[in-house]
């Protein structure tokens with residue numbers, strides 16, 4: 084039975100826009116918001132996957148779901164998404180910047196187009212969505228933004244260098260905005276999962292023997308990650324790290340000199356790469 088949202092940013096004040104909702108953590112976030120009675124706009128490139136999820140959410144939760152198939156990494160992608168999402172005159176009350184891609188392997192071997200595409204999605208698109216939506220949220224005195232960052236935001240990660248740097252950007256942006264937005268009624272949260280069982284983990288495991296060898300118990304489930312993300316967002320928590328082992332890793336990286344974390348990360352990458 085769905086628990087109806089009660090906050091000022093609930094179903095009465097606008098839709099929840101979730102990017103990267105066709106799979107993984109984004110799909111679970113969509114289920115979590117639907118369970119809590121929100122109206123949803125789901126975004127990704129694969130229309131069929133979005134349509135299948137929308138049908139499931141309508142059936143299971145009687146959810147009001149709009150889908151927008153769009154490549155957010157393309158110039159004009161974020162603007163097109165917002166035009167479609169707001170065509171009915173309803174504002175976006177909650178933005179969930181979840182869509183993201185990874186590249187695993189030595190940076191010198193990386194495909195330049197893949198790296199710049201990663202920055203276009205993980206950094207540029209999410210920043211553009213925030214920049215376009217924030218003025219309206221501040222004006223309304225209400226709004227929430229959930230930015231999906233990563234545990235890799237807390238330290239450099241050799242063999243995932245651009246990805247970790249993109250997630251450090253997302254975390255830093257979130258923390259800065261959380262201070263700028265004090266007193267405005269708008270809250271921003273960074274969700275920083277560790278390795279999570281989604282389609283993305285297959286790509287990470289293919290490129291990293293160390294991650295392939297990780298005990299399954301150390302992987303989070305997307306459902307747990309989404310549930311924590313929802314709770315943290317609604318509680319106005321600025322940084323949320325799911326799972327005790329990940330919280331210890333994040334805390335360690337924050338109290339250790341940078342050269343030590345860098346060296347340990349490099350040593351682990353050289354041994355397990």
Ligand SMILES: NC(=O)c1ccc[n+]([C@@H]2O[C@H](COP(=O)([O-])OP(=O)(O)OC[C@H]3O[C@@H](n4cnc5c(N)ncnc54)[C@H](OP(=O)(O)O)[C@@H]3O)[C@@H](O)[C@H]2O)c1
Pocket residue numbers: 102103104105106107108109126127128129130132153154155156157181182183184204231232233234275276277278279280281282283284
């Ligand atoms: N899995 C992990 O271990 C892990 C750990 C920490 C953080 N994260 C972060 O969590 C978020 C979700 O990751 P995930 O593991 O759920 O990944 P995933 O399973 O690969 O799903 C990625 C989602 O992003 C969408 N997407 C990819 N490129 C897109 C584009 N150009 N335009 C629009 N949508 C696009 C994909 O849909 P389409 O293919 O249909 O476009 C899909 O819905 C990412 O930001 C990721 O960095 C993941």
